[in-house]
Amino acid sequence: xxxxxxxxxxxxxxxxxxxxxxxxxxxxxxxxxxxxxxxxxxxxxxxxxxxxxxxxxxxxxxxxxxxxxxxxxxxxxxxxxxxxxxxxxxxxxxxxxxxxxxxxxxxxxxxxxxxxxxxxxxxxxxxxxxxxxxxxxxxxxxxxxxxxxxxx
Amino acid sequence: xxxxxxxxxxxxxxxxxxxxxxxxxxxxxxxxxxxxxxxxxxxxxxxxxxxxxxxxxxxxxxxxxxxxxxxxxxxxxxxxxxxxxxxxxxxxxxxxxxxxxxxxxxxxxxxxxxxxxxxxxxxxxxxxxxxxxxxxxxxxxxxxxxxxxxxx
DNA sequence: GCACTCCATAGGAAGTATTCCTATTTAACA
DNA sequence: TGTTAAATAGGAATACTTCCTATGGAGTGC
Numbered sequence: 569x570x571x572x573x574x575x576x577x578x579x580x581x582x583x584x585x586x587x588x589x590x591x592x593x594x595x596x597x598x599x600x601x602x603x604x605x606x607x608x609x610x611x612x613x614x615x616x617x618x619x620x621x622x623x624x625x626x627x628x629x630x631x632x633x634x635x636x637x638x639x640x641x642x643x644x645x646x647x648x649x650x651x652x653x654x655x656x657x658x659x660x661x662x663x664x665x666x667x668x669x670x671x672x673x674x675x676x677x678x679x680x681x682x683x684x685x686x687x688x689x690x691x692x693x694x695x696x697x698x699x700x701x702x703x704x705x706x707x708x709x710x711x712x713x714x715x716x717x718x719x720x
Numbered sequence: 721x722x723x724x725x726x727x728x729x730x731x732x733x734x735x736x737x738x739x740x741x742x743x744x745x746x747x748x749x750x751x752x753x754x755x756x757x758x759x760x761x762x763x764x765x766x767x768x769x770x771x772x773x774x775x776x777x778x779x780x781x782x783x784x785x786x787x788x789x790x791x792x793x794x795x796x797x798x799x800x801x802x803x804x805x806x807x808x809x810x811x812x813x814x815x816x817x818x819x820x821x822x823x824x825x826x827x828x829x830x831x832x833x834x835x836x837x838x839x840x841x842x843x844x845x846x847x848x849x850x851x852x853x854x855x856x857x858x859x860x861x862x863x864x865x866x867x868x869x870x871x872x
Numbered sequence: 873g874c875a876c877t878c879c880a881t882a883g884g885a886a887g888t889a890t891t892c893c894t895a896t897t898t899a900a901c902a
Numbered sequence: 903t904g905t906t907a908a909a910t911a912g913g914a915a916t917a918c919t920t921c922c923t924a925t926g927g928a929g930t931g932c
Binding site: 579602605606607608609610611612613614617637641644645646647648649656657658659660661662666667668670671675676677678679680681687689690691692693695696697698699700701702703704705706707708709710711712713714 | 823848853863
């Protein structure tokens with residue numbers, strides 16, 4: 569349930585190299601923020617990360633935590649769970665369906681899939697409690713954003 | 721791409737009946753809020769819903785929109801997309817994995833699944849743009865919340 | 873029609889979450 | 903060390919959501 573010490577050490581090592589490769593500085597704050605996130609399986613929010621980083625760096629600001637979490641997510645070192653930076657979205661389609669979500673503009677579209685229609689609840693999900701629903705979440709770039717990227 | 725007029729009419733009809741069944745009043749505001757959400761496939765946020773409802777009911781308040789969207793979601797007439805009312809969550813696990821999310825307490829846990837490991841991108845998802853990633857989102861009640869529900 | 877009751881609403885205030893602004897600090901590198 | 907561009911702290915500003923409370927309105931019994 570906890571992340572092994574050696575796994576963390578390995579990833580901290582890889583982190584330094586990744587920063588060099590990406591041309592971003594390896595600051596004390598940045599390292600500790602990354603360490604907090606990879607050291608837990610509980611998917612903390614920014615305020616939680618901030619609280620934990622403050623134990624080592626009491627003056628770290630919340631803005632720095634946000635800035636770095638987003639930067640690291642942009643570079644693929646972390647992931648943002650759920651809809652990124654969006655407000656709540658509402659869906660009037662109550663039939664079983666899946667989602668395509670554009671990571672650029674936040675567009676969300678429903679689809680249903682013949683091939684995936686008969687998806688069954690994986691046993692692994694049952695170990696956490698009682699599953700209620702199951703759907704696919706596809707992230708990608710929507711056609712509109714693809715076009716505007718070419719244009720720009 | 722747009723929702724057919726008759727589908728909307730049918731669902732508005734069913735909406736009235738559902739409200740009666742649930743013992744909640746069919747107010748003008750509530751009807752228009754519902755109508756806005758079922759009339760589009762774009763998964764609007766609360767502010768967008770508010771803006772559209774105001775075209776018909778200029779004095780409608782944002783609070784009313786929020787209150788009703790949540791009420792209708794609670795009763796299963798609408799769905800909330802993504803993590804409900806939560807702040808951003810960060811994930812240090814960059815291997816392919818799926819999520820179990822507790823709808824009560826917001827707990828999120830990763831799992832990987834042998835059975836679902838070889839999931840392939842459904843063709844339907846490609847019609848919206850370029851898919852980048854694919855994962856399962858399981859919603860349910862975690863073991864802890866199950867226990868406390870029994871206790872209470 | 874009138875009073876009563878309860879649910880729903882408007883509008884603004886309050887509470888969170890996130891981002892912006894800018895003077896200062898610091899990592900990286902010669 | 904000195905230089906420089908990137909990064910930071912801390913507070914202000916913004917955005918999103920919920921709370922508070924007086925008011926409104928539908929249904930019920932009279």
